[in-house]
Amino acid sequence: MAKPTVADYLLERLRDWGVDKVFAFPGDGINGTLAAWGRAGDNPMFIQSRHEEMSAFEAVGYAKFTGRFGVCMATSGPGAIHLLNGLYDAKLDHVPVVAIVGQTSRSAMGGSYQQEVDLLTLFKDVASEYVQMVTVPEQLPNVLDRAIRVALAERAPTAIIIPSDVQELEYSPPTHAFKMVPSSLGVDWPAASPDGDALARAADVLNAGRKVAILAGSGARGARAELEQVAELLGAGVAKALLGKDVLSDELPYVTGSIGLLGTRPSYELMTDCDTLLTVGSSFPYTQFLPEFDQARAVQIDIDGKYIGMRYPYEVNLVGDAAATLRALIPHLNRKDDRGWRETIEANVTRWWQVMDAEAMVDADPVNPMRLFYELSPRLPENAIVTADSGSSANWYARQLKFRGDMRGSLSGNLATMGPGVPYGIGAKFGNPDRPVIVFAGDGAMQMNGMAELITIKHYWQQWADPRLVIAVLHNNDLNQVTWELRAMEGSPKFTESQALPDVDFAGFAASLGLQAITVTSPGDIGAAWDRALAADRPTLLDVHTDPNVPPIPPHATFEQMKDAAEAMLKGDPDRWGVIREGVKTKVQEFLPHKDS
């Protein structure tokens, strides 16, 4: 039998690390590896996308929704370039992803050869934590193992470049010799928590406050019980950063929901009225949504010393695992006997959900997008995974959806790139084939790449134990989020040439692929459409004809942003009448008295 090649060993080492799926697209820069894949009986499984950027997003989605690291692979030159946006998504949201790419043969390197791109330079920024080229077989285990360990340690993308001829060399391991770097598999992390003195200082700040606000981010995932206990002791409200939407249930009466531009009114009030802030596992970037600088004393808990202490003048910065640190902190905390602050928060939250329900029921032409999310909330299976693309759906995802149980949710939080919705859904399904997955995507994102990736769904869905993957398209023939940003931020009217989208029959296309396709043009049909999608024996595309004139403007910025929007109308926005009508109808819900308020 032929001796194993570098590529054979690469796949073996990935298997040894427990990698069972690689999101990839072929090309001759990785032909040696593809040949080895054939010999390996497709283990790990090669998951073929339509575009390398999708492979990278799929690896990010897989990592986000499994807690493991994702692996993507592409050929040299154009394939490697296509990976970039997905890898930046991983970088900005702190997700461990390892990219493996080919390169031209060593004999051609530096010769302006076909498809030769300086890949070390190309990946230098996105994979700044670790990018290396393998030029001899003995390097491989160490470079691969380090790429994986660094990705995990830094929660970042890393990259390995393997020239095509190196992939085909006979593998030879590092020896016990000078200038050889052997390596090992696996890694166990400590649950780091700070020392007693630091905990006591943090507790002093938190015990001294009367009105405590907690901001929880994705770093608080896994600390649910501890967060609930701390919130209970301190009589605090908890606001959630966008990427931390699934860290605490929205059914808890003191959870105020999302914060920031996509946030809720009770989160805004929590921050404007508190006297103490505890931030756990979040580097939420928008300082203006945190308390005024001299208003609150503040403590931060974060696993990463590189990111702690930013965004607010914190008094105590505790580096540590969220759950372990909160557990260590709890014995130092005094229960607050005055529950008045907590009662105010709970009243604000109750009223907020009434407002949300009322806003969702406002008539629109034809479908109010909020109604789509409102109808889903109570129908969401306890183990659902939900994602949304970057666009107006991110607003409704953040504000309208109520998470509970073991639901998971994420989106492109920091890069806020268009396009990850459908591939995140695919990555989520491959990581959790037994869980239902729901994707919200705008028609712009579907036209950009989501439609092509429906073909990937057609290709693989029968392999998923639970075949339910629902793609809900907000079909508004508009790049709506930016249209609103133009209106609200720039005071500028809709520029039709840049904003209007050509009409596409999304349901027709999905049906042609053998997926269940449902078109919704009336709000009364949404509930039944969700029921059918969530009971289906295959993936479903919901083509929902939504009204682009329902404003995703956040509730607290009402006056400035509404004024700018009104000015845009006066400057001749082609949709001005509909916008004013829907905007006013929706806003009015926030000021109407509601039951129990």
Ligand SMILES: Cc1ncc(C[n+]2csc(CCOP(=O)(O)OP(=O)(O)O)c2C)c(N)n1
């Ligand atoms: C790759 C990329 N290009 C452009 C943008 C700017 N952008 C953000 S949201 C958006 C509009 C999205 O439109 P669509 O997908 O139709 O969703 P809608 O807002 O209409 O619901 C655009 C152009 C971006 N975030 N990412």
